Amino acid sequence: MDHPLFTTFVLLTGVALAVLAHKRHWRPSLWTSLSVGIGLRVILLLTAAADSWQPVDFIEGFKPAGQAILAGQDPVLSTNGSWHFLPMIPYFYALALSIGLPWEIAGRLCTVLADTVLIVLVGRLAGGERTAQARFQYACSPIALMIASIHGQVEPIALVFLVGAYLAARSHRAVAAGVLFGLALSAKSWPIILLPVVLIMLPTWRQRLYGLVAAGAVPFLFLVTLPLFVQTSWQNMLDVAKYLGGVRPIVGEWGWTALLTGGNWALVPAYSKVGQILLYVTIGIVAWVWRRADRVDLTSAMLLAFMVVTPRLGAQYLLWFVPFLVARPTRWSAAAMNVAAVWAGLGYIYLTQFDETQWWENHTWWAMSSVLVIPWLVLAMPWHRRDRQQLPALPPQRSPRELSVASG
Secondary structure, three states, X not given: OOOHHHHHHHHHHHHXXXXXXXXXXXXXXXXXXXXXXXXXXXXXXXXXXXOOOOOHHHHHHHHHHHHHHHOOOOOOHHHOOOOOOOOHHHHHHHHHHHOOOOHHHHHHHHHHHXXXXXXXXXHHHHOHHHHHHHHHHHHOOHHHHHHHHHHOOOXXXXXXXXXXXXXXXXXXXXXXXXXXXXXXXXXXXXXXXXXXXXXXXXXXXXXXXXXXXHHHHHHHHHHHOHHHOOOOOHHHHHHHHHHOOOOOXXXXXXXXXXXXXXXXOEEOHHHHHHHHHXXXXXXXXXXXXXXXXXXXXXXXXXXXXXXXXXXXXXXXXXXXXXXXHHHOOOOOHHHHHHHHHHHHHHHHHHHHHOOHHHHHHHHHHHHHHHHHOHHHHHHOOOHHHOEOOOOOOOOOXXXXXXXXXXHO
């Protein structure tokens, strides 16, 4: 990265604004939140686009997928599985490239746009008195800024549809919830673990069936309509289906597998297999323990538990829980998100100052240091909100003047 100090300054500015908003009980307007959020994201987008360093997957996976659509080729097969998701996002890449934008901007444009819409949706997810503060805090989130504007990862696109699905399900709009969830699943495969949560938000079994069918229909349509846009065959589509959602057993980037590998990437199927079993069991236990909780709290608990036990993780995964924790914060949520942002920032900003050899040397301690983040994620779980019938959803926010009157 060519501008580490400037990038760090922009990120710290976002943190400072979020802290001030919380301490002084600010309730910024929607346009204020959008102005701040767009400003921070555009500044970092332009800085990242002009940088000599670009993320490996952004160049070697995402760009070829967009170019493949423009060339009428399958984005999965033409990249040898480097892009192993449905073609929805490569369509966006191709559109941005077709109007002449350089890839460094085109590849980040859709993630920044999605993350901007998330500012509004996170406020609606919070609702009530927290609406204004939640959307402003998400607008300033350093994790969101890094992943959307610097890395150009597709997590914001999956999340904007996922949060939209939650809002639609909360309004009992079954088909809309299913379609939005299907779009989230078409962007990335990980939202599948939250499908049961969205479905149980719907009031009747009939609506849940409608939501389930709609959720499955969207990714299916993206797959079967692929021949309309690229030159492919049914056999090729069967080959593509083998790649979709596939995960190579690369471990050693995060948590317990980083300790076992000494902070080095490694292909260890045994660790991956054991880790997947541990992951599914843990998520199942968490889902049961928080089964009576508010559905946003249930989601936060499940996603945080995922981070704690997963055998593999990319820094972009840390965005998964941010919209939900911002919407319904816990006592330790702000500290946990800031600690996670520091760890991710070291990877995005500090490690990119080195050449390849030095990067690998520093990667070992960085990967192993992830175990220091995990306790904060555990603390951030909504432990005291496991049953929404026994406790109020959130304590009311009171101004300093109200507090002084009450104490007097």
